[in-house]
Amino acid sequence: MTKGFLAVVAVVVAWASPVRANDDTSLAQARRDVESSDYMSARSDLVSALDGGTAGPEDLAEIYKLTGIVEAALGNTDGATAAFTKWLVLDPKAALPPGTSPKITRPFDAAAKKRPGKLEVKPDPHSDPPSIALAIENDPLHLVARVVAIVAADHGAEKSLSAEVQRGRAHIDLPKAKRLDVRVEALDEHGNRVALVGSRDLPIVITSEDHPEPTAKRPSTTGTTAVQARTEAPPHARPLALQWWLWGGIAVAAAGGATYFGMEARSAADEIRQLNATSPEHQFTDAQSVQSRGERDALLFNIGIASAGAFAAFAAILYVTQPRAGSETHVVAGPTAGGGAVLVEGRF
Numbered sequence: 055m056t057k058g059f060l061a062v063v064a065v066v067v068a069w070a071s072p073v074r075a076n077d078d079t080s081l082a083q084a085r086r087d088v089e090s091s092d093y094m095s096a097r098s099d100l101v102s103a104l105d106g107g108t109a110g111p112e113d114l115a116e117i118y119k120l121t122g123i124v125e126a127a128l129g130n131t132d133g134a135t136a137a138f139t140k141w142l143v144l145d146p147k148a149a150l151p152p153g154t155s156p157k158i159t160r161p162f163d164a165a166a167k168k169r170p171g172k173l174e175v176k177p178d179p180h181s182d183p184p185s186i187a188l189a190i191e192n193d194p195l196h197l198v199a200r201v202v203a204i205v206a207a208d209h210g211a212e213k214s215l216s217a218e219v220q221r222g223r224a225h226i227d228l229p230k231a232k233r234l235d236v237r238v239e240a241l242d243e244h245g246n247r248v249a250l251v252g253s254r255d256l257p258i259v260i261t262s263e264d265h266p267e268p269t270a271k272r273p274s275t276t277g278t279t280a281v282q283a284r285t286e287a288p289p290h291a292r293p294l295a296l297q298w299w300l301w302g303g304i305a306v307a308a309a310g311g312a313t314y315f316g317m318e319a320r321s322a323a324d325e326i327r328q329l330n331a332t333s334p335e336h337q338f339t340d341a342q343s344v345q346s347r348g349e350r351d352a353l354l355f356n357i358g359i360a361s362a363g364a365f366a367a368f369a370a371i372l373y374v375t376q377p378r379a380g381s382e383t384h385v386v387a388g389p390t391a392g393g394g395a396v397l398v399e400g401r402f
Contacts, residue, residue, distance in 0.1 A: 079103070080099045080100070080102035080103035080106060081099070081100075081103040081109070081113055081116065081117060081120075083095075083099045084096045084099035084100045084103060084117075084120055084124075085120070087099055088120055088123060088124065091127075093124045093127045093128050094128070096120065096124045097121075097124050097125075097128070100117055100120055100121050100124065103117050104117055104121075104244055104246070105244055106244070106246075107241075107244040107245025107246055108245070108246070109246040109247065110246075110247050110250075111144060111247055111248060111249060111250065113246075114144060114242070114246045114247070114248065115141055115144040115145045115148070118137045118138070118140040118141040118144065119137075119138070119141045119148065121133075121134075121137035122134045122135075122137035122138035122141060122158075122161065122162065122165075123158055125137060125161075126157055126158040126160075126161050126162075127155075127157065127158065131160070131161050131164075132161075134158070134161035134162075135161040135162075135164045135165045136165075138161055138162045138164075138165035138166075139165040139168055139170055139195065140195055140197065141165075142165055142166060142168075142170055143170045143171070143172065143173050143193075143194065143195055143197065144172075144173060144197075144248070146171070146172045150162055170194045170195065171192050171194060172192065173192060173193055173197065173198075173248065173249060174190075174191040174192040174193075175188055175189065175190055175191065175193075175198065175240050175249050175251060176188070176189045176191055176251075177189075177238060177251050177252075177258060179258065179260060183227065183228075183230065184227075184228040184229070184230060184231075184234060184260055185225060185226060185227045185228050186203055186225075186226055186228060186236055186238065186258065186260075187223055187224065187225040187226070188201045188219075188223070188224045188226075188238055188240060188251070189222065189223055190219060190222040190223065190224075190240075191222075193222070197242050197248050198219055198240045198241070198242065198248050198249070199218070199219060199241060199242055199243040200216055200217070200218055200219060200224070200240075200241045200243075200245075201216065201217050201218075201219060201224035201226065201238060201239070201240055201241070202214050202215070202216045202238070202239045202241060203215045203216070203217075203226045203228070203236055203237075203238050204236070204237050204238075204239070205228055205229070205234055205235065205236045206234070206235045206236075206257075207229050207231035207233070207234055208231045208232055208233055209233070209235070215227075215228070228260070232261065233259065233260070233261050234259070234260040234261075235257040235258070235259055236252060236257055236258040236259075236260065237250070237251065237252035237253055237254065237257050237258065238250070238251040238252055238258070239251075296372060297372070298369045298370070298372035298373035298376060299369070300369075301365050301366075301368050301369035301372060302365075302366065302369040302373075304365045304369075305362045305363075305365035305366035305369055306362075308358050308361045308362035308365055309358070309359070309362035309366075311354075311358045312354075312355050312356075312357075312358025312359045312361075312362055313358075315351045315352075315354040315355040315358060316351075316352075316355040316358075316359075318347075318348075318351040319348050319351035319352040319355055322344050322345070322347050322348025322351060323348055325344050325348075326344050326345055326348065
């Protein structure tokens with residue numbers, strides 16, 4: 055029997071968040087230099103940050119943004135325009151803050167007039183033999199020089215495979231396995247990540263047609279294209295202690311307890327007012343006892359409210375950051391040489 059492969063592809067062009075815990079990086083130092091208007095030092099730090107080859111897409115965009123500002127401040131208008139153009143390719147919505155000096159805005163405006171368009175890359179999975187290509191659909195400044203595929207076969211250890219970009223395309227052969235989890239990085243000439251396709255939580259999944267994954271859906275192998283919806287659960291569920299609904303329930307319980315003690319404190323205050331109004335009929339110790347009880351209930355009310363707020367905030371953070379396979383996504387299915395492919399495109 056001829057072997058075929060079914061490729062189920064979840065595509066995510068991810069913009070990695072910059073890591074700023076370490077303030078000793080060249081980029082962090084460049085930020086400080088720009089803030090203090092030490093542009094010559096900033097220029098050197100930005101070159102080091104670029105040559106370091108460890109920047110993700112967001113950090114790389116910031117490197118070009120700061121480079122444009124520095125070069126403009128130093129009078130290198132052409133260099134500033136070139137850097138700003140690269141910034142706009144990585145982030146088409148980029149803009150300088152209001153009130154920026156015309157010396158800096160002029161080269162930025164010149165870069166914006168070029169309308170370079172957003173960098174676009176698209177994965178192109180193949181079936182028999184298993185492989186993946188990355189099509190560089192829009193890279194006007196030729197930022198992408200090399201492509202790396204990080205692949206795990208049958209949930210095993212990851213390994214990296216790379217290929218050079220030739221004529222706007224890079225092709226990488228993959229090992230044969232029942233299941234391949236793949237994520238792709240488009241790198242510049244320094245090794246910085248210009249764009250990311252797929253992630254650990256939402257990889258490009260390629261499964262063998264002879265041994266399909268239980269949750270995989272085979273695409274149509276006819277000549278017509280089928281469109282359907284697919285939702286995939288995160289491969290690594292959180293433990294019970296990190297479920298948002300658990301801490302949300304605790305927050306509700308804490309709020310309920312706080313409400314009870316708040317009502318008791320209010321009742322004690324009313325009772326003290328009544329005792330004061332009829333003080334000749336009562337001992338002073340009676341008022342002291344009620345006041346002590348009221349202060350205790352007020353303290354427990356404050357503790358309960360603060361705890362409920364903290365638990366609710368923690369639950370909200372867990373809810374927002376929980377791994378998601380995402381809401382419904384659009385899937386286009388169709389035949390490929392030796393099998394079929396399903397391309398799932400969306401933001402997760």
